[in-house]
Amino acid sequence: MSAAAVQSLVRLLEEMHALIDGLDDVEYAMPAPGRSSGGIGGHMRHCLDHVRALLTATNTGLCAYDRRQRNTGIETDRAEAMRASFQLMSAIGRLDPSLLERDVLVETQLDHGGAMITTRSTVARELMFVISHTIHHNAIVAQMLRARGVTMEPRFGLAPATPTDGPAHAGPHVLPCAP
Numbered sequence: 001m002s003a004a005a006v007q008s009l010v011r012l013l014e015e016m017h018a019l020i021d022g023l024d025d026v027e028y029a030m031p032a033p034g035r036s037s038g039g040i041g042g043h044m045r046h047c048l049d050h051v052r053a054l055l056t057a058t059n060t061g062l063c064a065y066d067r068r069q070r071n072t073g074i075e076t077d078r079a080e081a082m083r084a085s086f087q088l089m090s091a092i093g094r095l096d097p098s099l100l101e102r103d104v105l106v107e108t109q110l111d112h113g114g115a116m117i118t119t120r121s122t123v124a125r126e127l128m129f130v131i132s133h134t135i136h137h138n139a140i141v142a143q144m145l146r147a148r149g150v151t152m153e154p155r156f157g158l159a160p161a162t163p164t165d166g167p168a169h170a171g172p173h174v175l176p177c178a179p
Helices: 003-022 025-029 041-061 080-092 097-101 125-147
Strands: 102-108 116-122
Touching: 003 041, 003 080, 003 116, 025 041, 025 080, 041 097, 041 102, 041 125, 080 097, 097 125, 102 125, 116 125
Parallel strands: none
Antiparallel strands: 102 116
16 A cells, blocks of 8 residues: 555545635534534544544554544534644644554444444554545535535545536535645
8 A cells, every 4th residue: 555545535634624614614513404413513523533543543553433522622613623634634644654554453332332342454444444434424514515505526525436427516606625
């Protein structure tokens, strides 16, 4: 695996950063329809937590995605989200590609009771998971924004292998995303 995989995550973080920058404070913090939480800010925090867990694993050897803080300022404060996304983007961009083959343990919560399991993986495999996970959440965010009448760049939230329908994804209010 090469530095290209690392750069793929950097590009996703750049897209998230641009999206956050293109929203107003109300759109960013607004809960998902019919819920008291789970808005765009919640999805952004969740994705950034996964990136942070991956970076932590490069130092500690343990990737613990389920040990994260909820209801942090990142969920409601765009400026805080912008700072956090920029910091993580920079840290991922500096990641030494030689670390990708390092073995890590992944801790996963199995049920609501807190039962945990630990499996073996590599930094490269977890990088691929974080990329896929981020795309998945970006797709949810894109749907939320479209339901509010806001559209974004045609590829936002789409996996690289997903074909597009062309310009039908774009609309009159298109939020910028990094190239």
